[in-house]
Amino acid sequence: MSVKINAKAELGIAKSFEVKESNKNIRKTWVLQKAMAKMAIDREQSGDDAADFESALDGMMEMQDTTIAYIVDILGLSEAQAEKIQDKSFEDTVAFAQRIAAEIMHVDMAEASEEETGLEA
Template sequence: MKINVKAELGIAKSFEVKESNKNIRKTWALQKRMAKTSIDQANEDATPEEFEEMIDGVMELQDTVINYVVEILSLTDAQAEKVEDMSFDDTVALATRISSELLHIEQQPATEEDTGLEV
C-alpha cells in the first residue's frame, strides 16, 4: 500500500508499505503501548513512584511512536530527522493514521456519546 506523508514531513514521494505480518505486528505493538500509557495516565491517585513510572512510560511511548514511523516507512536518516523535529501530538497523529491505513480502519472523530461526555 502507498502512504503519503507530504503534509506531515514535506516528502513528496509516497512510501510503499507492505501489509506483511511483520508490519502488522509492529502496528499491534504500537496500539498496545498507546493503550497502556492511556490507562496508566488515568490513575489520578498516583504515588510519587507511580508518577515517575508513568513519566518513564510516556518517554518510552514517545520512542516507540517515533521508531514505528521511521521503521514502517523505512525512512533515511535525513527523513527520520524530520520526524524528530515534529511535535509529539503530530507524530502520534501520523503513527495513528499509518496504523489505521495498515489495519484498514477508517478513522472517525469520537462523538460525545463515545467519550462518555454526553449531557
C-alpha cells in the first residue's frame, strides 16, 4: 500500500507524492520519531552550563539535518524541490515531517492534554 502526501502548502508543489508503506519507509519514520523524542528528553535534562548548551546546539543541528533528510528521502525530492525546504522555518519543517510520519503510520495528530502528558498540576 501507499499514501499520498500533499506538499502544496509546504513546498508549493501541486502534485501529491506517493509514499510506499514499506518496511524501509516505516523504519525511516521510527528513526525520525526516535530522534525527536531524544531531543525532547535531552532538552528536559539539560542544565545551564556551557557544555550542556553546546551539547543542546549539537542535538538541535542534528535534529534539523535528520528532519530535512527524512522529508527529502521519504518524498524522493529532486535537488530543486529539496532546496525549498531550506527556506522554511525549523518549526514548519518539523511540523511537515510529523505530518508525513503521521500519514504513513495512519495516526491522527492531535494535541495531548496536560493529563495525557503527565504535566497536570
